[in-house]
Amino acid sequence: MAIKLITAQPGSYKTAMMMELANKMSSEGRPIYLCNVRGLKPEIPFPYQVLDHFKDWVDTPETSVIFIDEVQEFTRDVPTNCKTEDLPTWMTLLEKHRHEGKDIFIVTQHPMFIHTHVRRLTSEHIHLVRNGNVPFAAKRSWGFVESDPDDFQKATFKNGCTTTIYRPNKEVFNWYESTVLDTHKFKVPPKLIKGVAMVAGIIGFAVWIGYPVATKYLHMSDKEVTAKVHDEPVLPSDPSNMTLAERAKYDAAMAGLTPEQYADLMHPETRNAELQAKNDVRMETIAIKYNPNRPYEVDTSQIQYEVTAKPVFSGCMKMKGKYVAYTQQGTILHDVSQSDCRKLMEDGDRPFNYFQVQNNRPAQVNNAMPQVQMQPNYSSYQANNYVQPNLQRSSVNGANSQSSFSF
Incomplete structure (x- = not known):
């Protein structure tokens, strides 16, 4: 049981929404009261009664649903700065409408058109926005009265707003006099036409620029397949009658290789010799330029060495x-x-060298005595003097030998 406010600019389906709500609540068995709705017609499918003034709501029975169209016509006579005790009784009784289980829907063009006392008692605000005479409207809902419902920045979930699309039932316009069908025929907004034309132009320009590039890359695979089909050799029906060249070409095609690739596989030494001739990396063929006065300027970019030591x-x-x-x-x-x-x-703490090669072979000791050849040195035993031959002693064979005597 609440007071609900429906606002919208003229021709934005606010009265149509009110009549749809009346039809829905009438199906629930609740009494319906309409006030200030222009040109009610007998085609209305639900029972209702008419109120002449907003103040007559106090005379309606419990659980009634009261709909007041253009409510500002009944509240503008009450001064805005009027004290509570000076307000009309029917307006102050709105504070207790829940006690009787009544729902009151008030409709106006802008929330600031109604009296502040009524706004403060309103618990739900629905605002309809219709642009470009489209056959629908944006429905913005708040749990309070939004003072500026047309502000797009306030129509966000962060600000407590829920936005949906409202499409009125066309039969509703037969229940009362409405200018929507006569003066608000649907027309395509000029801004929409310009926007669509701009988007179409951008898409067309993008297609015009990108189509050649896309065609080039999309059809490249087709050209490759076609070229591959044309390059494939025609295999003879009888391979036994082929020459060696034809046989090699046939075997290469069966293996999915080119004749050059097949020849490299069959004779790798030929290919290796060609590669060796192009890039000979043997040590005996490597020549470098070395200047001892510039030891750091040796060009070793084309030389490969075998590492024999590592920095330690x-x-x-x-x-x-x-x-x-x-x-x-x-x-x-x-x-x-x-x-x-x-x-x-400073501390003498030397790290251990894990890369030093240890010599574990025992040292060989030669215990053989050196052989020294001892040759006699007779010269050391000889006298240093010389004896004349006539002074040497002569040997005598036998006693009293007379061979040396003469007479």
Whole structure:
């Protein structure tokens, strides 16, 4: 049981919505009262009664549903700054309409047209927006009276607004005098025509620019397939009567290869020799330019070497006030931290070398005595003097030999 407000600009189906709601609630067995609806016709399918003034709602029975069209005509005579005790009795009794189970629907063009006392008692606000004489309207709903319902920024879910589409039943326009069918025939909005034309122009320009490119890439595969079909050799019906060249071409086609690829597979040494001739990387064929005065300017970009050593941390030295680490070959290790060098130089904490090759073979000891040839040195036993031959002793054979005497 509540007071509900329906607002819309003229010709936006606000009265049509009111009559549809009256027909729906009449089917629920509730008494319907219509007030200030112009030109009611006998085609109305539900029972109803007419009120001459908004103030007559107080005389309706319980559970009644009262519809007041153009409600501003009944509230504009009441001053806006009127005190509550000076308000008409029928307006103050709206505060207790729930006690009798009544629903009141008031219809106007703008919420600010009605009295502030009525607005404060309203619990639901429906605003219809119809643009370009289209056969439907946007239905915006709030749980309170929105003072500016035409503001698009306020018609958001964040601001408590729910938006749907309202399409009136065409039979409703036969129940009362409506100018909608006479003066609001549907016309395509000029802005819509311009928008559609602009979108069509953009699409046409995009197609005109992109069609050649798309055709090129989309039909490229078809051309490749066609070229492949034309390039495929015609296989003879009897392979036994082919020459060696024809046989090789036939075998290549059966394997899905070109004749060149098939020849490389059958004779890889020929292909390897060609590659070796183009890029000979043998050590005896490599020639480099080396200048001993510029040892760092050796061009080794075309040379491949077998690695025989790897850089290993060897120690640190102090250079220009900073520690510098070096490898076993004396090359500098640029990424060794100062703290690691300080640990070695100042604390004597040398890291273990996991890459040093250990010599586990025992040393061979030769226990054989050297052979020295001892040759006698007779010269050391000979006298240093010389004896004349006539002074040498002569040997005598037998006693008293007279061979040396003469008479």
